[in-house]
Amino acid sequence: MLRSSVSNFIRPQTKAFALRTAELSKAMYVLCETGDLRGAQEAFASAASAYGRIEFLRVGPLMEANRAERILFFPDRKGIGLRQIQQLLAEKDLAATTVPGLQGKSVALQGLGALEFVLFGAGFETIATSDGAFRCAYGAAIAKNLEQMASEIAASWADPEGIAKRLAQPDAAYADYRTSTESLEAVVGLVSHGIENIRDTRINPVIANADRKANPKQALFWRSGLTMAMLDANVEGLRALVELSSVVTDPALLAEITSAFDRAETAIGAVTLQIDQALADPEQAGALVDLVGATQDLQRLIGEDLSATLGLSVGFSSLDGD
Template sequence: MRLFTRLALLSTMLLPLPALAQESNSTVGVLDAAKVPGVMARAVDGFIRPGYRHFTDQATAMQGAMQSLCSAPSPQTPDGAHKAFGDVVEAWSRIEIVRVGPAIEDNRFERILFFPDRKGTGLKQVQAALAKLDPSVTSVETLKGKSVAMQGLGALEFVLFGTGSETLTTTEGHYRCQYGTAIAANLQRLGAELSAAWDAPDGVAAAWKTPGPNNPLYRDEAEAAKELLGVLVHAAETIRDQRIEQFYKGDPKKALPRQAIYWRSGNTFRSITANIEGLRDLLDTSGMVDLLAEGNRSVVSSTDFVARSLSRVSADIKPDVAAVIEDPAQIAKLDFLLLNSRDLILRLNNDLGGGIGLAAGFSFSDGD
């Protein structure tokens, strides 16, 4: 009966979405090289730079919320820090899809988000730091030299929501609160570094906007277009492989809710939704549709339709991952995400990739 209920719910959800999970019918096009610099410029100025600025602003607000919590602990004051944490998670989740350039230099990405932590190494390091007074984790200047797993969103989530977080409501949690404040300051520092790197007039932004033989990153327009499309494909793969399948692969009995990202704070599906919305925003803002022949431009609208449907369903899933696994109606939504996240990958990789002149089936994430 439980399986029948899940299937019935999933079927109901799929009825209004007949375009999902269909085979590609797009043809291989020819890249319009003249339009690539404009697309890359819009991606930089309309999505990447604003995204890092917004993340930096939210990290700054997070730092302020932690300082307020530390200065006046009470049963009510953690609420502000909890809200600020959700906001900074959402801001990062939108821009984290750009896993290239400055984000991967100096391990910045892992410093902001060390996930998945398959062996629990990072968790153990954070727990050890909280178990014994260590002034070096309460200052951003010394914290930034420690393990990447101790200085980002995962560590801050444990400080605010993990075992022992109830002490934050009293002076007993002052050391824990100081550690959290240092993490927030470190997130602000990293965000500022990323913004500065993308704002530099002769830096990575210029390389994205001006592909050519003298460009150190992209020798021609095809390489630049491949980079941007690769960001989208890799983002879709990460949503499916590291966000959904990390804890759920289709069998509720084998689900691992505590393997889900941000499960302690209830931000799992808020983050996944922001990932999807970031992907949609980048696809739209960059104007990649301009790279397609007039007769093949429906590829972008159909891809966005799939992504929008995924976002709608993800946003409608309850925050408590453990409770989701016990609810057939919620499981049906997880099944929907599994089925159609695969379709999103294929549409980006095959349909959009083929449409702009790269052979269908090209694996951007493999770097081929």
């Protein structure tokens, strides 16, 4: 099942992210040359969804060189990253129009969040005009930076002597995966913590509760209208790893996990409006609450029940600082 996780999900999906970011980089070049904004926006959506399917793979190459934060700096609840992006656009710092220059700046300026603002945020309409030349050049540098990081991630997982081998064929001589139990704990932990991340950073801060009103501007990618598409990609990736890895061998438990994933996907599919409108609609806001419930069930089923079935101990998530 460990080899299946790598060959059936991790390698093809990291390669897909690399391909989508290469297309995004090309689309940004075309935008700056010809003004094709729609093509760049569509390429952004495809690249973002491709990342959404793998962003829970918080081991190895994604966690090296601070790539996870550089690819997607989120959440930004205090708006620090947003202010940095706005300041950079106002000052037109030419260093940010080259990949090396951009890589020397704040992580908040380097990835998908910054590029979303470039393509969909205040002033985006000017990007295909002479007044938007800096904005477009900055966006093109972000896309190239994303392409480089995605290529590095895919190459690392493709390396026959790299992390894929250590995860799929653990050995006592390795520093990270010494036994099959440690490898299984890593895989199951990635899924459990990925589900936790969906709930705690993507949904709960946005929906209303007893203490506060709904806050649509805390949603990821609200400007581009891709909030739900990203959640759909997250759940799709998590489900695919569980199913393609064949890690769940107990039929009854598999049926429960399948049902919980079905409920999560049904809830996501029920939200058809933009996130601000969905939160104001009782039925669609209720679907988001249902999604929280489905993620709670999934985390229990995978983080607790599956772990117990396999004799594993799934530790704290990276969100907890462990």
